Amino acid sequence: MADASVTTVEGAVEHHAHEHHGPQGILKYIWSTDHKIIAMQYLFTGLFMGLVGGLMAYVFRMQLAFPGISVPGFGVVSPHEYNALVTNHGSIMIFWVAMPVLIAAFGNFLIPLMVGADDMVFPKINRLSYQVFFVSAVLILASLFVEGGGFGGAWTAYPPLSAQGDYNLSSLGATLWLIAVALEFIAFLLGGINFITTMMNSRAPGMKAYDIPLVCWMIVIASILFMLSVGPLIAGAIMLLFDQTIGTGFFDPARGGDPILWQHLFWFFGHPEVYVVLLPALGITIDIVATFSRKKVFGYKIMLYTVVATGVLSFFVWAHHQFIAGIDPRMANVFMVTTLLISVPIAELCFVVIATLYGGSITLNTPMLWALAFMAEFLLGGVTGIFLGATGADIYLHDTYFVLAHFHYTFFPIAIIGTFAALTYWFPKMFGRMMNDTLGKIHFWGTIIPFNFIFIPLFVLGLGGQHRRIYDFQNFPELAAMQPFRVFATMSLIVMLLFQLVFFYNFIQSLRKGPKAERNPWKANTLEWTTESPPPHGNWPPDQLPRVYRGPYEYAHPDREEDYWPQNLPA
């Protein structure tokens, strides 16, 4: 193992340096450059924001089920508050929950540990990334309480509504919302630099490109997709900011601008963004499925190349969000073809995960249940997307609850199921204690069953012609009769939210009193399981950084008695 320490000697020196001069006490948790602490910061901020987003959903779902009532804990929901709640629910769940938790928290925690590095390549940029993110989170929350209320023009922020205070009646809220989103992008660009560089340059000796665990690849590919797609939207956001504040007219037709331009800039980012959050969740799923079915991933390279293909294709599909938005109708069928083509690699990804189960020896514990649920539920989200990608069908389904149910069947598995899968799987490594499996399973079923009961009725409502972002359907005679579906969905949501208490109880209790976790409680192969739980500052003792001899998924290898073969064990 001597040569292993030679190659990382620089990192080791630096690591000693900040151990001596680094901040102490509580400041250690605020001002640290340790990737694990930054991961925790992102994780807890993301979970907190998830709670906020979930409670927002509770408020507006109550309004939809029982229009005009005083919602317990909130009061009567005014039309503007309703719009602000749905807008910020969407923005928060994507930008302040899915991204910080899946990419930033798990990317930060896992990438250095999984590639055998002592920290990120640029620890200070990493800290800056969280700090910018924190400011953006404060701004988006503050925007709800300013004069005029929060921004209520939907998370897509289409101008002219978003561009002019005369139209949205919440000009300060809209500006703060926009600045918060722009800052969030900057935070993730800074974080992405680190993920990409660390995985490319700081791998343990012996770790070749195809020995990297898939979840690391997924987070890095997601970061690259994000970097490539977000530029146009940042430019667009600044144009929109100028329209809002200094009276330019980029998106104002009265002054020669074009509102459709924003839609192109937004969705050119917006569609790859779906894959930016999907990929980490998929990577988490495949790693957990491999571990608990004791199987090598069925086709590591197939997986990797299909993900790259999906990423490339995702840059050519954006206009499927705009079929009836006033773009040239001749363009629509071109985008339908590219959109439906994406079903090929995505289907392939699903097949690979499913094929990995073949011949396995499957243990259904809490993390595995979450990982399998991701696959089962995401599949419904995937196939319902085909309806919307098909131009002829989208004329009717566009902007209905069918769309809403469709993307919740993709985003919920990604942001919520993926998060719980990762959290329950890596909890022992992150906090050094085991979670309670029984409570974990109660929480699992208490989340998954109500989730389906929330969104299946919404598919029906959407097919029945119910449009999104309307605060009271009693105004529409044809829709009023479908009220029982709305009540049922809302009740299911309340049940699901209540079951989250089980999770928080389990989380806190396990953190305090859970049995101590050994280094490798799941008998997994990847490098993070070779160090202590939780890993010390620097991850491994400086002279014992791991060396890699094989790929990450060598389970049940015929040459070996035991059914796993850690990456760092010499042959």
Next chain:
Amino acid sequence: MESLIQQASSYAGSIDGVILLVGWIVGFWFIAVEGIFFWLIWRGRAKPGVKSQYITGKEKHLKRWITWPHALVLVCDVFIVIGAAKVWYDIKLQLPEADSTVRVIGQQWAWVFQHPGMDNELDTADDIFTTDTLHVQNNRTYHYRLESRDVLHDFSVPVFRLKQDAIPGRSITGWFRPTVAGTFDVQCAEICGIGHGVMGGRIVIEEASEHAAWIAQNSTSAQ
């Protein structure tokens, strides 16, 4: 589809047809894949003393279980593209001869409808303006000119399966042909501000004599 919402235009049936075509195809895939998925979980559940199999994914006899379905997905896509593109072509790229033309104007937060008067010509002195109620004649082909006075709106008539964004600064032309008499919802389908939730309207589809009477009554009173 029809049990959920009535079909009241000449093309509602073909849009529902695409939805059903996609429904059958993806329904088959969904059930097949979920079935195999749960079967594999059940079959592979851990048994004491039984080791899992070492499979790399390079075995030809196993790999074809991925490559064939994967090719089949592509074939299904082709059917869906053809079905959907044809309907799209008929509805959005064709403009059948109009029997009459109406103007639909979205504004925060109401619909303004401009009907031609007795002369059946738009933009003449006898035009009839209404707010929130559009009157049309059954079995007659209409062109609509869709405009907006402020922000984006979306003219949606669910029973027609008709939906089109209205954009300030542009006039977008489309068409519809009602096939059932009655009164139906018009919704705004693009968020347009505080009043978006109340920006509903009604479309009244009348038989010829009834419609003629309505035109006669209102175009005279308008003058």
